[in-house]
Amino acid sequence: MVLLLLMIVLALTVASTPLLDRLLGRNAGWPVAAVFLGLAVLVAAQAPQVLGAGVPLEFSRPWMPQIGVSLHLRMDGLGWLFTMLVTGIGALIMAYSTRYFPPGRRLGFYFLMSLFALAMTGLVLADDVVLLFVFWELTTIASFYLIGLSGVSASRPAIRTFLLTAMGGLALLAAVVLLIVRTGTTQLSAILADTSWTQDTGFASLVAVLVAVAVFTKSAQFPFHYWLPDAMAASTPVSAYLHAAAMVKAGIYLAMRFTPAFGDLMVWNTLLITLGLTTAVIGAVFALQQHDLKRLAAFSTVSQLGFLVAVIGVGTPAALVAAAVHTVAHALFKSALFMVVGLVDHQTGTRDLRQLGGLRRRMPVTATVAALSALSMAGIPPLLGFISKENLFESLLHAPGPAWFGPVAGAVAVAAAAFTFAYSFRFVYGAFGGEPRGDARERTATEARSSFWFPAILASLGGVLLGLTVPALDPLVNEVALNATHQAADAHLLLWHGFNAALGMSALAIGLGALLSWRSRSGEALAGRDLVPVTGVRVFEALYDGIIRAGRRTGDLTRTDSPAFHLGVPMVLIIALALVTVVFRLDLPSPAGETSLGLDWLLVGLMVVAVGAAVVTRSRMAGLALVGVAGFTVALWLFFLGAFDVALTQLLVEILTVVVAVLVLRRLPRRFHAVRRRRTVLTAAIAIGAGLAAGLGAYALTGRRELSPVAEYLLAHAPEDTGGTNVVNTILVDYRALDTLGELTVLGVAGLIIIAVIRSSDLLPVHSSRQVVVGPANAAHDPTDNTVLMRTVGRFLMPLLVIWSLYLLFRGHNEPGGGFIAGLVGGAGFALTYLSAASDRAARIRLAYPAIIGTGVLVAAFSGFLGYLEGSFLKPLHAEIPLAWGDYFHFTTAFVFDVGVYLAVVGVLLTALNELGLERGGPGSDGAVPPGTDTTVPPDTDAHDPADSTTGGKR
Numbered sequence: 028m029v030l031l032l033l034m035i036v037l038a039l040t041v042a043s044t045p046l047l048d049r050l051l052g053r054n055a056g057w058p059v060a061a062v063f064l065g066l067a068v069l070v071a072a073q074a075p076q077v078l079g080a081g082v083p084l085e086f087s088r089p090w091m092p093q094i095g096v097s098l099h100l101r102m103d104g105l106g107w108l109f110t111m112l113v114t115g116i117g118a119l120i121m122a123y124s125t126r127y128f129p130p131g132r133r134l135g136f137y138f139l140m141s142l143f144a145l146a147m148t149g150l151v152l153a154d155d156v157v158l159l160f161v162f163w164e165l166t167t168i169a170s171f172y173l174i175g176l177s178g179v180s181a182s183r184p185a186i187r188t189f190l191l192t193a194m195g196g197l198a199l200l201a202a203v204v205l206l207i208v209r210t211g212t213t214q215l216s217a218i219l220a221d222t223s224w225t226q227d228t229g230f231a232s233l234v235a236v237l238v239a240v241a242v243f244t245k246s247a248q249f250p251f252h253y254w255l256p257d258a259m260a261a262s263t264p265v266s267a268y269l270h271a272a273a274m275v276k277a278g279i280y281l282a283m284r285f286t287p288a289f290g291d292l293m294v295w296n297t298l299l300i301t302l303g304l305t306t307a308v309i310g311a312v313f314a315l316q317q318h319d320l321k322r323l324a325a326f327s328t329v330s331q332l333g334f335l336v337a338v339i340g341v342g343t344p345a346a347l348v349a350a351a352v353h354t355v356a357h358a359l360f361k362s363a364l365f366m367v368v369g370l371v372d373h374q375t376g377t378r379d380l381r382q383l384g385g386l387r388r389r390m391p392v393t394a395t396v397a398a399l400s401a402l403s404m405a406g407i408p409p410l411l412g413f414i415s416k417e418n419l420f421e422s423l424l425h426a427p428g429p430a431w432f433g434p435v436a437g438a439v440a441v442a443a444a445a446f447t448f449a450y451s452f453r454f455v456y457g458a459f460g461g462e463p464r465g466d467a468r469e470r471t472a473t474e475a476r477s478s479f480w481f482p483a484i485l486a487s488l489g490g491v492l493l494g495l496t497v498p499a500l501d502p503l504v505n506e507v508a509l510n511a512t513h514q515a516a517d518a519h520l521l522l523w524h525g526f527n528a529a530l531g532m533s534a535l536a537i538g539l540g541a542l543l544s545w546r547s548r549s550g551e552a553l554a555g556r557d558l559v560p561v562t563g564v565r566v567f568e569a570l571y572d573g574i575i576r577a578g579r580r581t582g583d584l585t586r587t588d589s590p591a592f593h594l595g596v597p598m599v600l601i602i603a604l605a606l607v608t609v610v611f612r613l614d615l616p617s618p619a620g621e622t623s624l625g626l627d628w629l630l631v632g633l634m635v636v637a638v639g640a641a642v643v644t645r646s647r648m649a650g651l652a653l654v655g656v657a658g659f660t661v662a663l664w665l666f667f668l669g670a671f672d673v674a675l676t677q678l679l680v681e682i683l684t685v686v687v688a689v690l691v692l693r694r695l696p697r698r699f700h701a702v703r704r705r706r707t708v709l710t711a712a713i714a715i716g717a718g719l720a721a722g723l724g725a726y727a728l729t730g731r732r733e734l735s736p737v738a739e740y741l742l743a744h745a746p747e748d749t750g751g752t753n754v755v756n757t758i759l760v761d762y763r764a765l766d767t768l769g770e771l772t773v774l775g776v777a778g779l780i781i782i783a784v785i786r787s788s789d790l791l792p793v794h795s796s797r798q799v800v801v802g803p804a805n806a807a808h809d810p811t812d813n814t815v816l817m818r819t820v821g822r823f824l825m826p827l828l829v830i831w832s833l834y835l836l837f838r839g840h841n842e843p844g845g846g847f848i849a850g851l852v853g854g855a856g857f858a859l860t861y862l863s864a865a866s867d868r869a870a871r872i873r874l875a876y877p878a879i880i881g882t883g884v885l886v887a888a889f890s891g892f893l894g895y896l897e898g899s900f901l902k903p904l905h906a907e908i909p910l911a912w913g914d915y916f917h918f919t920t921a922f923v924f925d926v927g928v929y930l931a932v933v934g935v936l937l938t939a940l941n942e943l944g945l946e947r948g949g950p951g952s953d954g955a956v957p958p959g960t961d962t963t964v965p966p967d968t969d970a971h972d973p974a975d976s977t978t979g980g981k982r
């Protein structure tokens with residue numbers, strides 16, 4: 028249960044951060060840091076079992092059991108390592124953030140950072156590939172928003188980062204699908220233990236390339252390396268956590284996790300080693316060129332990640348030991364260096380090395396942190412970075428492939444390490460050495476408060492202490508290597524291994540780095556120069572613009588604002604499909620039993636008349652009324668066929684559609700615009716052909732045959748499966764509840780869109796400020812007198828409609844009814860109240876309809892989460908509740924789902940009535956005619972439009 032507790036605490040932390048942010052402001056980081064620290068202690072307490080005994084922690088609950096997907100969490104040594112990084116480094120960054128941001132800042136920073144920590148923890152603990160992909164994408168989304176928090180200037184970098192890492196996510200998704208199809212399971216540990224698919228070299232190589240693309244995009248490897256420096260538009264705490272210690276490590280984790288399957292594949296070894304070392308070199312060179320201290324740290328991160336990817340590509344247990352050690356070392360020294368960047372920027376107001384210098388005298392603690400961290404990054408003993416760098420060199424010397432490949436890889440690594448020494452020296456000396464070079468603020472900067480630099484010094488001291496006590500990491504790195512290669516490792520980490528090749532390579536790298544620093548004047552000779560003609564950002568933007576242009580030109584082939592064109596295409600396709608069926612004499616089932624009744628043809632005739640009249644009329648109101656007649660005919664037909672539920676729904680939808688449509692038509696001309704006769708004939712031909720094709724197709728495919736096997740199953744098993752006898756309702760809220768939830772969400776969004784569009788548009792009210800009165804002032808035209816009958820009826824009918832709606836809601840699981848029909852009945856009651864009102868002011872329904880919509884969707888979703896108590900989302904729970912008279916009441920969470928449907932439907936109808944039907948501002952909005960208003964009605968205006976008198980006489 029430790030893993031479940033870990034995820035629950037992180038989820039609760041995410042949920043509580045908005046309240047903490049509101050109450051504490053920037054100081055909300057302290058309780059969040061305390062939670063992270065507590066979780067780090069909890070994870071550390073599992074070390075004896077996970078690292079000592081080698082027994083992973085596991086937790087599993089069904090998630091999507093029909094397709095075999097589970098919420099399966101597993102913590103082995105590899106998962107333990109990355110979970111410690113997420114929580115431990117996270118605690119330091121959260122504490123650091125409390126003093127980085129100005130007082131009173133509340134922009135959702137802690138919410139997004141906690142959400143990212145939750146996603147990253149879920150990623151490294153997921154033992155189901157579908158779950159792993161979900162958390163992988165969640166890290167991408169959280170990163171996008173965190174970068175974007177920095178303002179307008181960060182918008183484009185956030186988009187570039189999101190699109191690039193999302194592309195890697197698509198590659199991972201493709202790999203996940205291939206693995207599930209080939210192995211028949213979604214459990215990651217089972218997939219990696221299955222040797223059948225890895226023996227198919229072609230298949231395994233394809234999956235390896237897809238996983239490698241995901242790794243390269245997330246961990247900023249060439250040619251995708253540019254996004255990480257570009258993402259430095261984010262605040263420094265975000266960079267310290269996501270882009271140094273956590274997010275970029277997601278790719279490293281994925282590469283290490285899949286090493287058992289791909290470690291012996293030459294395509295995997297070649298890709299990771301060559302591109303990893305390429306990234307290490309170019310990242311180090313670009314870092315040495317930077318004037319901005321933060322961009323220098325960003326490119327150095329790119330370089331260090333290149334080292335990690337390259338050594339993982341070697342694939343041996345010793346190489347994975349080196350990767351584990353360097354992962355720890357990099358998280359410590361890079362998070363500390365980014366925190367140093369924030370300290371310098373905060374205290375001096377600049378990150379430009381040309382404006383800095385001499386800060387060691389005024390900021391001695393910050394200078395110490397920078398020196399210790401940079402020394403570890405440069406690989407200087409006795410720091411942990413020195414030990415990890417030696418192990419990297421040793422492993423790369425034994426890279427798989429031709430005999431020359433290992434020494435060449437080692438030589439390239441030495442070159443990259445030499446540049447690492449040079450940019451590490453530039454980082455420290457440029458900011459803290461020499462003499463002050465800036466203006467008054469840089470010259471008078473002082474040390475920050477201890478609460479600000481304390482997290483940074485803890486991270487830097489971690490590299491020192493672990494370097495001096497490095498044998499303590501033996502159980503961890505050996506277990507990580509075992510988990511990552513499925514081969515036992517017997518590493519004994521020491522600060523001094525004697526004189527060997529790795530020590531010589533390390534000494535050579537330091538010497539070359541020192542020489543490079545001297546010859547380039549600490550990097551100043553290279554800084555600011557364009558060594559390559561293009562940048563990654565320019566290439567991305569060029570590709571992005573090209574794709575957009577190509578998409579626009581493709582869309583132009585069919586883009587149109589004409590509804591006739593959009594309707595015409597599917598209609599023509601329907602006709603074509605019917606012609607194909609007839610010409611090729613495709614076999615169709617023959618109708619069974621009696622094919623038609625006299626009543627059927629009567630209703631068909633009524634529908635033909637209604638549709639035909641709707642087509643030829645020029646009046647919008649007449650057209651609406653005739654379409655309503657067609658709808659009522661369909662409802663009547665359904666009643667005769669015995670489909671009471673569907674017929675009632677159709678009837679209520681038609682009534683409310685007419686009401687809402689009239690409100691829309693008030694804003695439109697009363698007549699349709701004139702069209703050419705040729706177009707009328709063409710569209711009529713298409714419509715008639717499509718209608719006949721669809722009707723004949725439905726007749727041929729269904730007729731009046733007996734029930735289908737699906738219908739027979741539902742009728743026979745619905746009472747046992749769902750506890751309900753109303754099959755229509757059980758289909759909606761039990762069998763296909765997820766589909767209904769999606770439709771409900773769309774309905775709710777449509778209601779919110781009505782609000783947004785109406786309130787943000789420049790649409791004029793129905794009437795201008797010049798009010799009109801039709802005819803003489805008598806009772807027939809008085810809005811108060813001519814609605815007295817409807818008000819009298821509505822006063823008694825409204826409560827009855829509400830009661831009836833609740834009755835339909837409660838009985839829907841066993842008798843005709845349900846949440847949707849009940850919501851329509853309740854909405855009809857409100858529509859009656861609106862229509863019978865004498866004015867806009869009296870018609871206004873003062874209910875928080877957006878909240879009603881949101882509550883409905885949330886209630887429906889909440890009922891779905893209750894299903895997890897029995898293992899699956901939206902799985903209905905059932906209970907027999909004893910009643911006082913000895914009977915039992917069958918309760919099901921499907922009823923709770925129906926309540927959500929009811930609320931959402933009522934909320935959307937209230938939205939339509941209030942937003943479309945009520946005037947906003949202007950004289951006479953309450954229905955009264957202001958004194959002195961000209962009441963003359965010009966001839967041939969819309970004052971006599973029937974639409975103007977269809978809402979209870981309101982003006």
